[in-house]
Amino acid sequence: MDTGNGTRLLINEVATRDGFQMESRFIPTDDKIAMIDCLSSLGYAKIEVTSFTSAKAIPALRDGEEVMGRIARRPGVVYTALVPNLRGGERALDSRVDEFNVVMSASETHNLANLRMTRAQSLAQLAEVIALARQAAVPVNVSLSCVFGCPMEGEVPLDGVLGWIERFAGQGVNGITLCDTTGMAYPTQVQQVCASALARFPALDFTAHFHNTRAMGLVNTVAAVESGVRRLDMSLGGIGGCPYAPGATGNVATEDVVHMLQCMGYDTGMDLDGLVGAAARLEALVQHALPAQVSRAGHRLTRHAPPADFAEIALRAKARDQGTKELQT
Numbered sequence: 001m002d003t004g005n006g007t008r009l010l011i012n013e014v015a016t017r018d019g020f021q022m023e024s025r026f027i028p029t030d031d032k033i034a035m036i037d038c039l040s041s042l043g044y045a046k047i048e049v050t051s052f053t054s055a056k057a058i059p060a061l062r063d064g065e066e067v068m069g070r071i072a073r074r075p076g077v078v079y080t081a082l083v084p085n086l087r088g089g090e091r092a093l094d095s096r097v098d099e100f101n102v103v104m105s106a107s108e109t110h111n112l113a114n115l116r117m118t119r120a121q122s123l124a125q126l127a128e129v130i131a132l133a134r135q136a137a138v139p140v141n142v143s144l145s146c147v148f149g150c151p152m153e154g155e156v157p158l159d160g161v162l163g164w165i166e167r168f169a170g171q172g173v174n175g176i177t178l179c180d181t182t183g184m185a186y187p188t189q190v191q192q193v194c195a196s197a198l199a200r201f202p203a204l205d206f207t208a209h210f211h212n213t214r215a216m217g218l219v220n221t222v223a224a225v226e227s228g229v230r231r232l233d234m235s236l237g238g239i240g241g242c243p244y245a246p247g248a249t250g251n252v253a254t255e256d257v258v259h260m261l262q263c264m265g266y267d268t269g270m271d272l273d274g275l276v277g278a279a280a281r282l283e284a285l286v287q288h289a290l291p292a293q294v295s296r297a298g299h300r301l302t303r304h305a306p307p308a309d310f311a312e313i314a315l316r317a318k319a320r321d322q323g324t325k326e327l328q329t
């Protein structure tokens, strides 16, 4: 059953931000730039290049300016960066990002752990950041963490989530990313959250962002798309995670999600073979095995040679038929 019917989906790569921030090995700046330049030709709508966070909080991305300054920008690809506060916004503007991806958590505990501010303090800081971006005509997306649950608080009520979205909508942001920071979402919840958000805020561009911590990332992706979400964050190789969210593991893997969506008849615009090649480069960079599966297994119609003694097996099976016939005559 093809459900996609060619529906266009916009694919955002977050490996170079959500992924690299979680790696224990510092990925050299030149390698980050080469990886982003390689990704730029693969069909992405957006690449989250880096974050403009404190080097103490996220040492892996302390080279944000240099990376943003030296990548080759391909027309049509939006090069975004994560911004947590006003200082980050100024750095992002100096680096000529195409979009601010400002961040805040729907959970008070996670916001304090991750950003060292209450949600109200984040909202006030981000109002200044959003004003700064709008003055410079730079679009703003809000990544709302822990929308589907918080690893420290448990359930995060939907009403509260919608309330935060409303406050940001009132400040004129362009889009909201519904982030499942530690893979707590499940498909029926995803349907409910996405359907409510899309119905209540039709003017906002919604993105879904899933981590595969409990192996529900792919089915949650299907639930989001079937609920009408057309923008998806994912991470090459399935690397990723928030260092300030206990138990966080990787995002859904780009090659796995793109493979699934293409099988289902969606138009992702992505070069799947190119992704598999890029994943091999990424594995060499991070120096550990990647959780993604399609880069290992190949696409579903990858054909393998039959067993070495196949000719003999086939002959014996045929001989069995002939033997039966001889017995019957």
Ligand code: COA
Residues within 6 Å of the ligand: 021, 051, 052, 053, 054, 055, 056, 057, 058, 082, 084, 085, 086, 087, 088, 089, 091, 103, 114, 115, 116, 145, 242, 243, 244
């Ligand atoms: N970029 C660079 N440096 C920054 C910065 C930014 N955006 N914001 C603050 N700093 C620096 C300050 O200059 C100060 O430096 P100093 O110690 O050399 O004087 C230091 O960081 C502390 O500043 P302060 O304003 O007290 O920040 P904080 O310690 O309360 O941390 C954040 C707040 C938001 C900056 C920090 O928690 C952060 O960067 N978090 C990001 C978390 C993240 O990206 N998580 C994963 C993605 S969800």
Ligand code: ZN
Residues within 6 Å of the ligand: 018, 179, 180, 181, 209, 211, 240, 241, 242, 251
């Ligand atoms: Zn994430």
